Amino acid sequence: MAATSQGSSSLISVTSKYVAPSDPSLPALALQITSLVGSYMIWVGVTNQPPESVQNAALSGMLCKDWACAMPAPPGHAGFGPATSLFRSSSSDVSFSMAQRLARRFHRQIFLSVDVPATLLSTPRGSNLLFDAEKGIVAALSSLGDEHGQEVS
16 A cells, blocks of 8 residues: 655644555555544545555545545444434445444544445445455554554554
């Protein structure tokens, strides 16, 4: 996974990461993670960009294709916290459950936009691509937590 950071400050930073496909028949993925105070805003989508210019992938993507927000459960409560779909299409609602899992794991509010073509999601390979996406997000957020000295579970 190649990484590129753009304009960072003490409170807000934007990081772009390239996620190589686990299967050569699948497209590569690009992640753009905006680290905010107590939350992450994440865009993940398929890309044709090479790893060295992955920061440009989000410019040709669609933020509102499948977008959800999830909160971690309150301290002492098991399970998932509140979540909602912000935008979704009838062909995809994967961001909702993925955002819930990420919020639960990282104890942060998660805004997640998944920009994967419906034609890929409707194939058996689509679940592999989504697994690659979630795995890439977890790795990226874990490394961000390490960089900022935050405890990440």
